[in-house]
Amino acid sequence: MYYGKIIGGVLGLLVLGPIGLILGLIVGHLFDNGLMQTLKFASPQNIARIKQSFFETTFLLSGYLAKADGHISRQEVDHTEAVIAQMGLNAEQRKRAIELFKRGSAADFQPEPAISAFMEICRGQRQLCQTLLFFLISLALADHKIEAAERQALQRLATGLGFNAAQLEQMLRMAQAQGHFHGSSGFEAQPGTRLEDAYTALGVDPDVDDKTLKRAYRKLMSENHPDKLIARGVPEDMIKLATERSQEIQAAYEMIKKSRE
Structure with missing residues (x-):
């Protein structure tokens, strides 16, 4: 050229x-x-490599994180099973996901080589790394609490993916708050949800002006847009998880908008 x-x-x-x-x-x-x-x-061959690496790294690190506190809880198993079911994996893919999860949960597993391999393949794409970390955070929050060992393991993974402690804490707060807008009946504010939770879900302060609020909302929606995630290398099977997050963000934004009318 x-x-x-x-x-x-x-x-x-x-x-x-x-x-x-x-x-x-x-x-x-x-x-x-x-x-x-x-x-x-951006070639199809390279995007395919990224998708495979994203899939494998997600389940490897999920196994490592689930075992971080010394045992894998029933909620963590159920959450992982729900993720696999939601992805609609075929029998071979399901078997592979379970194998990777078990390998990651082994006592001698070290996450750094897996993270390094992923970072090399995706060239450290910030948004791709953030998407992966949010998937792992959702696993850590499966039992609605994070033990000290889990937090330490999450920080170890976050560091490898290029996020410092303050950034991880912000993502944890956002993920926890977003969970208030997802229930069995759909994506809406659940009983006991406060307006403050909606602001936290969007990562902004309650005194933010309308323009900044809308900018933060649009940024989050763009980051979780299915077409953009697929183009970056997130497997199509895992897009449903990001779509759920978009719907939680949408519900939080609607709650704030109504409060400002």
Whole structure:
């Protein structure tokens, strides 16, 4: 690909003469290389690799997290089973997911190699790492509480994925608050939900102005948009989980809007 070199060289020559030609060729070369890398990363083959890595890493780390406090609770098993059922996996995929979960829950499992492999394949895409971490947080919250060992394990995973302690705490608060807008009857504020929970679900303060509120809401909805997640490499089978989060966010936003009318 030579478009960058050609354009850069011509513009450089017209503006600065021979020296500009050289500088333009250098800049154009860098542009061409960056464009090639972007196209290669977004290729169907590479996206397929990311999807496979996302799937495998999710269940490996889910097993590790579930066993972090020394035992796997009934709620954690049920949550994992619900995730597998919701994903609509076939028999082979289900077997693979359970194998990965068991491997991650083994006493000698170390999560860092799995995280490093995932980060290398996805090139540390921030949004992809955040989506994975939110999936893991939902598992940790399956029994509606987080033990000290679970929190420590979550921080270990978050650090590997590029998130510090403060960022993890913010995500935990948001995930817990979003859970107030998901019940057996659908996605709406559950009994006992406070307006403060709605603001926390969106990651904003109660005194935020309308413009900032809408911007935060739109950002969260964009981050969980199915088409964007699929394009980044989240497996289609796991999109349903992100869609649920979008509906929780929507319900929280509606509660705030009504309070401001």
